[in-house]
Amino acid sequence: MEDLGTALRRWRDRLSPLDVGLSVRSGRRAVGLRREELADLAGLSVDYVVRLEQGRATSPSAQVVAALCRALQLDPGERDHAYRLAGLLPPADGVVSDHVPPGVQRMLARLRQFPVGVFSADWRLLSWTPSWAALIGDPAGLAEEQRSLVRAVFTGASAGLSRWPVRNADPGMPAALVADLRTALADHPRDRRLAGLVEEVRRDSAEFARLWDTGAVGRHVSARKTIEHPDVGDVTCDCDVLTAPGSDVRLVVYTAPAGSADAEKLDFLRVTRGRGVVAASTPGPARPARS
Numbered sequence: 001m002e003d004l005g006t007a008l009r010r011w012r013d014r015l016s017p018l019d020v021g022l023s024v025r026s027g028r029r030a031v032g033l034r035r036e037e038l039a040d041l042a043g044l045s046v047d048y049v050v051r052l053e054q055g056r057a058t059s060p061s062a063q064v065v066a067a068l069c070r071a072l073q074l075d076p077g078e079r080d081h082a083y084r085l086a087g088l089l090p091p092a093d094g095v096v097s098d099h100v101p102p103g104v105q106r107m108l109a110r111l112r113q114f115p116v117g118v119f120s121a122d123w124r125l126l127s128w129t130p131s132w133a134a135l136i137g138d139p140a141g142l143a144e145e146q147r148s149l150v151r152a153v154f155t156g157a158s159a160g161l162s163r164w165p166v167r168n169a170d171p172g173m174p175a176a177l178v179a180d181l182r183t184a185l186a187d188h189p190r191d192r193r194l195a196g197l198v199e200e201v202r203r204d205s206a207e208f209a210r211l212w213d214t215g216a217v218g219r220h221v222s223a224r225k226t227i228e229h230p231d232v233g234d235v236t237c238d239c240d241v242l243t244a245p246g247s248d249v250r251l252v253v254y255t256a257p258a259g260s261a262d263a264e265k266l267d268f269l270r271v272t273r274g275r276g277v278v279a280a281s282t283p284g285p286a287r288p289a290r291s
Helices: 004-014 035-042 046-053 062-071 076-085 102-110 130-136 149-154 173-187 192-204 206-213 261-273
Strands: 116-119 125-128 166-168 223-229 233-243 250-255
Touching (some): 004 035, 102 250, 125 130, 149 173, 149 206
Antiparallel strands (some): 233 250
C-alpha cells in the first residue's frame, strides 16, 4: 500500500520546475522538483520534507498537508488522497477552499512579471508572484490569519495586511467587498472560519457592521487603485479580479498601460525587488482540515 512519503516523491518527480516559475539550467539531473525547491514552495524546512518522504515524520498537520498540496499542484482527488495518507479527513464540502488549482498555479508562474495575488473566497491571500511582493509588500512572514484583506480594509489593526498600501478610487469598494463576503457565506454555510471572520469584523468595525446590515449581495469586481510605495511613490494601476470556473479562488491582477510612468515603476520594482519563485502561504499552527 502506498504511503505519504512515496506519494510525495512521485508527485514531486512529475512536476516541472517551469510550472512553478523556476528556470531550468543545462546539466540539471533532477527530473522534477528537488526537495529544496518543494520545501521553499511549501514554506517548510528541507529536513522536514526529507523526513516526510522517508516516513520518519508520520503525523503532519492539516496545514502542512495543504501547503504541500498547493506546492505540488495536486488536483482535488489527489489532494484528498494526500490527506487520507496523512491520516486526516479531506476538507469537507460547504467550507471555503484554500486549494489553488494546478492550472491557476501554472498561470501564476507564467504571470510572474505582473503583481498577481490569489485569494480564497473569504479574501485570505494564498499565493502571490514576486512582483506582487515587490509592489504590495511581502506577506511571507505573516501568519495566515494576518493575510486577510477583509481585516486589512476594515479593522485597521497594526499587523499583517492591515498595512495595506492600496487606495481605492472607487468609494464603493468596501461595500462591494462586504457584499461579496455575504455571498461567500451563503455558498459556504458550514465554514466556521468564514463565520468567525464576519462576527469578528462586525464587532470591531462600525463601517463593516453598517454595510453588513444593509443585506447587499454581490461580487467584488475590478477597479482602479493607487498603491503607496515607499521607494517609487504612488503607482496607479487597473486592478482586475478574475475567477477560475469550478474553484473558489480569485486572482487579483495589477496592470498599467504600456509606456506609462506607472508601468515604468512596475518594471523597476520587478527588476530590483521582484526576483524569486512564486510564493505560497507558509504553514502556521495546526488548524482544522481544509483544502
